[in-house]
Amino acid sequence: METNLNIILAIVIGVLALVFAIIAIYHKKLSVAIIASGAVSLMASILFLLLSAPDVAMTEAAIGSGLSVIIFFYALSKIRKQHD
């Protein structure tokens, strides 16, 4: 299923993913950077859906933007507790 609408949607989602990636690399607050990296995963899962791969989209949405963000935050809190 390929229409012009799909292509426009892919361009918008892809540009958003790149913007979130730049935020994830350059933002000074670590928590914001972590959330931005989760958003990159979410945009990637929408791209997988457009590329007709629903299995991969489900996995990426559950693991990439769900569990990995939780893991990052746990690690961050552990490091911060050690520093104090």
Added chain:
Amino acid sequence: MIKKLTFLALIAGFGYMLWTGLAKYNAAESLNRISSYYAQDGLEEVGAANLVTAVVVTYRGLDTLGEVSILFLTASILGFFLVSGKGPKIPLQDSSEILKTASKLLEPIILLFGIYVFINGHLTPGGGFQGGAILASALILAYLANPKEGINKSIFRITESISGVVFILIGILGIVLAGGFLDNRIIPVGSIGDLISAGIIPIIYIFVGMKVGAELTSIVTNLKHSPKNNVE
């Protein structure tokens, strides 16, 4: 400054390599030989409506076994690395009443959805890995709602070991009763599209789902900073 310019040149070189590889890329008009074999004869051989599941569980079953063992290794290395150190004692705050009540309401629904996802893995998008991730998220919600209770880790250890052993036993049973390791034709392949079809695939996916869920939960619980669980 010179350092950054060097890095930029490195990245630009790599980008040029990628560009030369991808600039003239044209999508193929039809499937290649292996994929068309999977799509044509695989349907009758395996009987799974979801071809990705057929590839993951049967044709590339050894890859899945290796992946599951990598996850197991990761979980055990994490436990080895993080539990040994004595962290500072942190007083845990109790969560609010609203979150507790809502988590009691939500946990059964999320668990049921995870089980649905991995039982229907051969019919609809989904399968053991996605279902396991959903189960793990339900268990993490349970922990977040009641942080003082902690999680009994031995249950996860036992679930994980039993599921892994059953997975390999089913694979060996495939050598004895059917064509090879992890062959799914131990029990007859039903008609495509039924819930009980595709031979042994739903049973394998149930165990893969339980194993992945237990492993992901133990990874996350090893990373959290609860002093109570470090003692255990």
Added chain:
Amino acid sequence: MMALEHITLIIGSSLILLGLWGLITQKNLIKIVISFTLVDAGIHILMISLGYLKNRTAPIVDGTIDNAVEQIVDPIPQAMVLTAIVIGLGITALMLSFVIRLAKDKNSLNVSNFKDLKW
């Protein structure tokens, strides 16, 4: 007019390049791990778009599809990426545990402070 797979190829490869740039230039250890996950996502997008075929549906055969070979996209890259995502989570967790241990030993997250093997 560009096709869908060309756009996603460009997006995936630029995510890979951005992630590599972050890996080289950033000093914070957690930022390095984040850049690694960006590279991971880029590689996944690249692989899926290499398996995409025009005007075809997902590789799930139900009653509406009669001739599967002519109508579905390639299932093999999808299966590979499915395993790669889960392994990526495991590797991320492993790297984060190393980061936690390093931060405990040196009490710092800056890469430049770790020079035990530098001479």
Added chain:
Amino acid sequence: METLEIIGAFILLSGSIFIFLGSLGLVRMPDVYNRIQAGTKASTLGTLLSLTGIALMTPSWWSRLLLLAIFIIITNPVSSHVLARASHKAGIKLSKRTVSDKYKAYNQAKEEAEHGNES
């Protein structure tokens, strides 16, 4: 059939307007708590309206959409409550135009009552 589709499309449009207003509130509001409120209230209503619109446009999907709606009704308020509580506990300041902070007053009263019991 035709009229149902048109009504559904209008409801879908109004839902997307609410979601747009919610995201506008995320940008325009002064502090964290106002942003949480704008993002949750407007987007819950918007999502429910869009689900209703889709259910009117394709009536065979109504059972799944009902499940989705129930899930959103349960999770959305709870998650925003948890976010607001956590940010209050982490000590994020309210905006300068805020007139009352009942949660702080409640916590102080609770502490005083506990001290009173001990002495």
